[in-house]
Amino acid sequence: MKMSARNMLNGKVEGVTVGKVMASVKIRIEDPNMITAIITQESVNELDIKEGDVVKAIIKSTEVMIGKE
Amino acid sequence: MKMSARNMLNGKVEGVTVGKVMASVKIRIEDPNMITAIITQESVNELDIKEGDVVKAIIKSTEVMIGKE
Amino acid sequence: MKMSARNMLNGKVEGVTVGKVMASVKIRIEDPNMITAIITQESVNELDIKEGDVVKAIIKSTEVMIGKE
Amino acid sequence: MKMSARNMLNGKVEGVTVGKVMASVKIRIEDPNMITAIITQESVNELDIKEGDVVKAIIKSTEVMIGKE
Amino acid sequence: MKMSARNMLNGKVEGVTVGKVMASVKIRIEDPNMITAIITQESVNELDIKEGDVVKAIIKSTEVMIGKE
Amino acid sequence: MKMSARNMLNGKVEGVTVGKVMASVKIRIEDPNMITAIITQESVNELDIKEGDVVKAIIKSTEVMIGKE
Numbered sequence: 001m002k003m004s005a006r007n008m009l010n011g012k013v014e015g016v017t018v019g020k021v022m023a024s025v026k027i028r029i030e031d032p033n034m035i036t037a038i039i040t041q042e043s044v045n046e047l048d049i050k051e052g053d054v055v056k057a058i059i060k061s062t063e064v065m066i067g068k069e
Numbered sequence: 070m071k072m073s074a075r076n077m078l079n080g081k082v083e084g085v086t087v088g089k090v091m092a093s094v095k096i097r098i099e100d101p102n103m104i105t106a107i108i109t110q111e112s113v114n115e116l117d118i119k120e121g122d123v124v125k126a127i128i129k130s131t132e133v134m135i136g137k138e
Numbered sequence: 139m140k141m142s143a144r145n146m147l148n149g150k151v152e153g154v155t156v157g158k159v160m161a162s163v164k165i166r167i168e169d170p171n172m173i174t175a176i177i178t179q180e181s182v183n184e185l186d187i188k189e190g191d192v193v194k195a196i197i198k199s200t201e202v203m204i205g206k207e
Numbered sequence: 208m209k210m211s212a213r214n215m216l217n218g219k220v221e222g223v224t225v226g227k228v229m230a231s232v233k234i235r236i237e238d239p240n241m242i243t244a245i246i247t248q249e250s251v252n253e254l255d256i257k258e259g260d261v262v263k264a265i266i267k268s269t270e271v272m273i274g275k276e
Numbered sequence: 277m278k279m280s281a282r283n284m285l286n287g288k289v290e291g292v293t294v295g296k297v298m299a300s301v302k303i304r305i306e307d308p309n310m311i312t313a314i315i316t317q318e319s320v321n322e323l324d325i326k327e328g329d330v331v332k333a334i335i336k337s338t339e340v341m342i343g344k345e
Numbered sequence: 346m347k348m349s350a351r352n353m354l355n356g357k358v359e360g361v362t363v364g365k366v367m368a369s370v371k372i373r374i375e376d377p378n379m380i381t382a383i384i385t386q387e388s389v390n391e392l393d394i395k396e397g398d399v400v401k402a403i404i405k406s407t408e409v410m411i412g413k414e
Contacts, residue, residue: 001139001194004181004273006105008136019365020226021245024385025135030099036075037133038366038385040199040231040245043142047137056136056139061178062269062407063132064106066094066349067077067125068116070346070401073342073388088158089295090314093178107159107178109300109314109406112349125346130385131200131338135142144243146274157296162316163273168237174213175271176297176316185275194274200338201270202244204232204280205215205263206254208277208332211319211411227364228383247337247369247383250280263277268316269407282381284412301411306375312351313409323413332412339408340382342370343353343401344392 007059011035013051018044025049027057076128080104082120087113094118096126145197149173151189156182163187165195214266218242220258225251232256234264283335287311289327294320301325303333352404356380358396363389370394372402 011027014034023044027035035057049055080096083103092113096104104126118124149165152172161182165173173195187193218234221241230251234242242264256262287303290310299320303311311333325331356372359379368389372380380402394400 001274001276002185003196004177004185006178006181009102017366019367021224021229021231022226022366024130024366024387029102033078033098035133036130036385036387037135038131038200039135039142040144040243042231042243043135043144047135047140047142049135049137053137058134058136058141059128059132060272061093061105062107062176063128064104065127065405066106066108066112066116066118067127067346068118068122069346070343070345071392072403073384073392075385075388086159088160090293090298090300091159091295093159093180105178105180107407108349109312109351111300111312112351116347116349127348129341131383134198136139138139147240155297157298160297162268162297162318167240171216171236173271174268174316174318175273176269177273181273185273187273187275191275196272196274197266197270199231199243200245201266202242203265203336204244204246204250204254204256205265205277206256206260207277208412208414209323210334211315211323213316213319228362228367228369229364245338246280247282247381249369249381250282254278254280265279267410269314285378300406305378309354309374311409312406313411314407315411319411323411325411325413329413334410334412335404335408337369337381338383339404340380341403342382342384342388342392342394343403344394344398
């Protein structure tokens with residue numbers, strides 16, 4: 001399946017913190033960039049997301065802001 | 070000002086397409102990763118965003134999804 | 139690829155309106171429900187989205203609100 | 208009050224999981240489609256959302272992505 | 277209908293810019309605060325949003341970030 | 346750093362509820378308006394967000410909906 005989401009960054013999971021409803025997943029996309037993804041605890045279970053997994057961080061382009069000095 | 074948004078990626082603007090209300094900004098964060106940011110035409114004007122600018126792509130962590138093969 | 143996004147609704151494209159940067163896509167998921175998706179003009183082109191296409195409307199669960207009478 | 212949000216899907220609550228801050232609400236919109244909504248625990252309390260409730264799942268159209276085989 | 281969205285700010289429309297797909301609406305919530313809402317051109321038409329209208333700006337709490345000096 | 350996000354509202358923190366992954370922050374922007382921001386527990390810690398802090402609530406304009414009677 002091809003997706004309309006414009007941003008797909010390859011990375012490796014470096015940490016997972018699971019709460020009752022939500023979970024935080026740390027994805028190293030390359031040094032020094034780390035992405036934090038907040039997804040449901042249910043998704044972490046169903047996709048069996050764990051340290052060392054090769055994953056994609058997917059972001060709809062309307063969700064990206066720009067900062068400029 | 071420090072921001073709660075967890076994801077800030079350094080990049081360089083490689084292209085800007087401006088419509089009447091919205092604009093698309095292409096940001097090279099590093100080879101081979103390109104980020105597309107959809108922001109307002111007004112923001113492009115006020116921040117004077119143009120090709121070659123050094124910028125940050127900023128993403129709230131609740132907006133990041135994960136894909137896994 | 140499996141995705142963390144919890145909501146995937148099967149539907150058929152009933153209309154596409156394309157602007158310079160953004161596009162509106164009408165997806166019939168079943169009578170009487172129609173979904174409007176605002177995606178980039180670039181995505182419409184790359185995925186060649188047109189009337190009659192069978193597609194999925196994908197929504198991260200943190201983006202869903204609830205209304206109750 | 209009329210809302211700008213384009214997507215309102217009628218459904219029935221089939222499950223609620225409440226954490227300290229967030230809550231997950233499962234809404235059956237029709238077979239076989241289930242919607243997961245992540246809202247605040249506070250909203251679940253204030254709207255008294257519980258199994259069997261008739262509700263609307265509300266989604267801003269800029270939050271909808273499209274997948275196509 | 278009661279909504280799960282936690283943030284509803286009363287304001288008055290001070291300007292509307294309409295593109296082919298999207299529209300920008302400026303809402304004065306009180307001096308000196310102005311809210312910019314990007315909604316569909318279709319919503320502006322259906323709700324007949326125009327200068328002087330008394331409206332609510334509605335924001336899901338997961339979409340709010342915090343900045344601190 | 347200047348940001349593309351169009352909406353920055355000055356306020357004071359009136360309450361913080363911290364869960365394992367997410368946190369809810371109540372920000373008084375002026376009477377009678379209160380903003381609820383759901384951010385990560387990690388952000389609350391790193392920015393040391395606590396009652397009485399002067400902060401900005403930051404909202405991308407694509408995340409704002411409009412309601413009209």
